[in-house]
Amino acid sequence: QKEVEQDPGPLSVPEGAIVSLNCTYSNSAFQYFMWYRQYSRKGPELLMYTYSSGNKEDGRFTAQVDKSSKYISLFIRDSQPSDSATYLCAMYNSGGYQKVTFGTGTKLQVIP
Amino acid sequence: NAGVTQTPKFQVLKTGQSMTLQCAQDMNHNSMYWYRQDPGMGLRLIYYSASEGTTDKGEVPNGYNVSRLNKREFSLRLESAAPSQTSVYFCASSEDARSSGNTIYFGEGSWLTVV
Numbered sequence: 001q002k003e004v005e006q007d008p009g010p011l012s013v014p015e016g017a018i019v020s021l022n023c024t025y026s027n028s029a030f031q032y033f034m035w036y037r038q039y040s041r042k043g044p045e046l047l048m049y050t051y052s053s054g055n056k057e058d059g060r061f062t063a064q065v066d067k068s069s070k071y072i073s074l075f076i077r078d079s080q081p082s083d084s085a086t087y088l089c090a091m092y093n094s095g096g097y098q099k100v101t102f103g104t105g106t107k108l109q110v111i112p
Numbered sequence: 113n114a115g116v117t118q119t120p121k122f123q124v125l126k127t128g129q130s131m132t133l134q135c136a137q138d139m140n141h142n143s144m145y146w147y148r149q150d151p152g153m154g155l156r157l158i159y160y161s162a163s164e165g166t167t168d169k170g171e172v173p174n175g176y177n178v179s180r181l182n183k184r185e186f187s188l189r190l191e192s193a194a195p196s197q198t199s200v201y202f203c204a205s206s207e208d209a210r211s212s213g214n215t216i217y218f219g220e221g222s223w224l225t226v227v
Binding site: 101104 | 156157204215218219
């Protein structure tokens with residue numbers, strides 16, 4: 001069983017919809033949680049970064065962490081065709097980026 | 113500002129051939145990384161360099177070597193390429209691998225096929 005599980009999708013939604021992307025994990029020591037966006041043929045770019053439990057909002061994006069359930073979510077409001085990409089969750093406990101575990105990514109398509 | 117630049121973008125190798133992937137960052141970051149990305153496997157760390165002059169193995173180091181040439185440059189070498197090394201390779205950098213909370217920046221990727 002992988003430490004981080006993420007539904008690969010693809011997830012297709014109409015423009016303007018609210019999108020929910022999720023990851024589950026098994027390592028209760030994870031404290032830092034991230035969401036990356038990866039466009040086709042490009043490198044991942046950091047979208048959201050959260051420490052421990054709680055919510056974080058940045059524009060149309062909201063990241064939620066529920067450590068008791070070992071479950072993290074990324075919500076995208078008013079989704080746009082430009083949001084079409086693969087979204088990777090990532091997490092680690094301490095010690096910096098050499099300890100990061102990535103999810104396999106969920107492919108999102110926002111249809112105009 | 114170029115960020116993280118890696119070359120080549122595409123390469124086809126024959127089994128047993130060697131090659132080096134080059135990476136440079138212009139953000140004055142201390143730490144650099146090489147990842148590979150495979151379908152269904154996610155990003156996996158091959159090697160990293162926490163600071164100039166140091167390198168350490170990641171999750172999947174076998175078949176690879178690295179060199180931290182200077183603060184800007186971090187190369188990945190395949191000494192004898194195998195079909196299992198067909199993958200997309202990403203170089204990345206961050207301010208300090210030993211600190212939590214800093215952002216990691218990825219290059220655009222190098223698509224490598226070993227036949």
